[in-house]
Amino acid sequence: MAKEFSFSITSRLSGAHARTGVISTPHGKIETPAFIPVGTQATLKALTPEQLAAVGAQAVLANAYHLYLRPGSEIIDAAGGLNAFMNWKKPTFTDSGGFQVMSLGVGFKKVIDMNGTTDEKPLAKKDKLAWIDNDGVTFKSHLDGSRHRFNPEVSMRIQHELGADIIFSFDELTTLHHTYEYQVESLRERTHPWAVRSLEAHAKLTESRADKPYQALYGVIQGANYEDLRRESARFLGNMDFDGYGLGGALTKENIGEIVGWMADELPEDKPRHMLGISEPDDIFACIENGADTFDCVSPARVGRNGALYLPTGRVNVTNRKYREQFEPLMKECDCYTCQNYTAAYLHHLFRAGEMLASTLATIHNQRFIVRLVDDIRESIQDGTFYDFKNDFLKKYYKK
RNA sequence: GCUGGAAUCGUGUAGUGGCAAUCACAGGAGACUGUAAAUCUCCCGCCUUUCGGCUUCGUAGGUUCGAGUCCUACUUCCAGCA
Numbered sequence: 001m002a003k004e005f006s007f008s009i010t011s012r013l014s015g016a017h018a019r020t021g022v023i024s025t026p027h028g029k030i031e032t033p034a035f036i037p038v039g040t041q042a043t044l045k046a047l048t049p050e051q052l053a054a055v056g057a058q059a060v061l062a063n064a065y066h067l068y069l070r071p072g073s074e075i076i077d078a079a080g081g082l083n084a085f086m087n088w089k090k091p092t093f094t095d096s097g098g099f100q101v102m103s104l105g106v107g108f109k110k111v112i113d114m115n116g117t118t119d120e121k122p123l124a125k126k127d128k129l130a131w132i133d134n135d136g137v138t139f140k141s142h143l144d145g146s147r148h149r150f151n152p153e154v155s156m157r158i159q160h161e162l163g164a165d166i167i168f169s170f171d172e173l174t175t176l177h178h179t180y181e182y183q184v185e186s187l188r189e190r191t192h193p194w195a196v197r198s199l200e201a202h203a204k205l206t207e208s209r210a211d212k213p214y215q216a217l218y219g220v221i222q223g224a225n226y227e228d229l230r231r232e233s234a235r236f237l238g239n240m241d242f243d244g245y246g247l248g249g250a251l252t253k254e255n256i257g258e259i260v261g262w263m264a265d266e267l268p269e270d271k272p273r274h275m276l277g278i279s280e281p282d283d284i285f286a287c288i289e290n291g292a293d294t295f296d297c298v299s300p301a302r303v304g305r306n307g308a309l310y311l312p313t314g315r316v317n318v319t320n321r322k323y324r325e326q327f328e329p330l331m332k333e334c335d336c337y338t339c340q341n342y343t344a345a346y347l348h349h350l351f352r353a354g355e356m357l358a359s360t361l362a363t364i365h366n367q368r369f370i371v372r373l374v375d376d377i378r379e380s381i382q383d384g385t386f387y388d389f390k391n392d393f394l395k396k397y398y399k400k
Numbered sequence: 401g402c403u404g405g406a407a408u409c410g411u412g413u414a415g416u417g418g419c420a421a422u423c424a425c426a427g428g429a430g431a432c433u434g435u436a437a438a439u440c441u442c443c444c445g446c447c448u449u450u451c452g453g454c455u456u457c458g459u460a461g462g463u464u465c466g467a468g469u470c471c472u473a474c475u476u477c478c479a480g481c482a
Binding site for chain 1: 427428429430431432433434435436437438439440
């Protein structure tokens with residue numbers, strides 16, 4: 001079957017790695033840079049697919065681990081794949097389960113503290129839900145405690161059954177709390193060999209399932225915040241036949257752009273680069289400037305459900321008392337459904353009352369805010385106004 | 401009117417002779433970056449930045465080394481009876 005996947009660069013920012021482009025998949029195109037909302041369990045929590053499309057989402061990212069456990073990837077395969085199952089007409093991504101290697105295995109509750117400062121301690125061994133070895137990972141389901149085994153071959157099989165347009169190699173996401181020695185071992189003995197195995201398993205599955213739409217495989221680069229490891233990882237994976245690259249893992253927030261730049265230096269230019277789990281505005285600017293094309297992140301949805309809303313002047317908690325009588329939209333100039341139709345006081349009330357609509361309206365606003373931010377960045381690269389836009393936005397947002 | 405019961409933080413409660421203030425809710429604020437998250441953390445009588453100090457169990461007495469707790473009266477409320 002013809003490879004229904006391509007990436008074309010449409011404009012570049014001189015003097016930086018930033019570019020705009022178009023990713024073509026069996027379920028449509030993605031104009032990059034783009035923010036891809038996360039629908040872990042084949043749904044963006046609190047939104048219908050129609051609402052998700054209405055905030056401008058060009059694609060959605062689901063998770064192999066969650067969907068394997070429930071309802072089972074074979075169910076989604078039988079349903080005709082992720083798109084059919086969740087009634088989403090646009091492109092889809094799935095994560096490999098690599099994130100759960102960390103989140104269930106290491107057990108830091110605040111593990112991705114990009115400032116590197118945390119007083120959290122690792123869970124005791126007995127409380128862990130995942131155990132890593134060089135072949136793969138044994139998990140205990142967070143749902144019922146049952147044991148399961150993931151390795152590159154299993155992850156690829158699951159992701160093929162889920163049928164997303166873009167899938168990721170199985171990797172180990174380390175944390176900033178791990179030692180340099182551990183990062184080296186993780187990279188060379190697991191993430192890299194697992195990438196090789198993912199690619200091989202993917203090739204076989206692509207052949208044996210030739211009747212299905214083509215799925216693009218992105219290799220996931222690790223190396224924490226170490227330049228030598230990031231470059232090594234990008235070179236290693238960059239020389240392999242991946243359709244694109246996932247830039248993953250533990251990143252120090254202060255130099256996230258620099259770290260992305262190291263990887264972009266080493267990666268083939270003509271393949272898309274996806275930032276895994278990034279969505280704070282300053283991080284997005286830094287990553288795009290240094291060559292990132294797409295982003296996914298749970299944060300806009302999660303913080304929104306918890307009452308934190310993005311404004312051009314920074315993030316606020318709409319549950320605060322001062323919004324009780326603000327009878328105007330939270331953000332007047334916002335084009336989202338929430339700001340077009342409801343006041344801050346109403347949102348405040350919905351959160352106080354514990355109403356489900358609070359989550360829906362807040363999620364709509366936050367997703368729209370971040371999607372639009374990345375869309376605006378894309379336009380600014382095309383217009384050549386990137387640096388002005390970045391400086392103006394960050395100045396207002398962080399009040400620096 | 402009679403009989404019985406009750407009264408503790410903003411609210412509902414825990415505390416049944418030994419440093420009052422448990423739990424929940426309400427309230428104030430914060431956190432959240434490839435989702436074990438409609439979750440979690442902190443504050444929540446008064447004063448104090450902290451350390452700590454002070455006050456307080458409806459009211460007034462009493463018993464006791466010691467009373468939110470036992471006794472008496474009163475007040476208010478609840479239930480039943482009239």
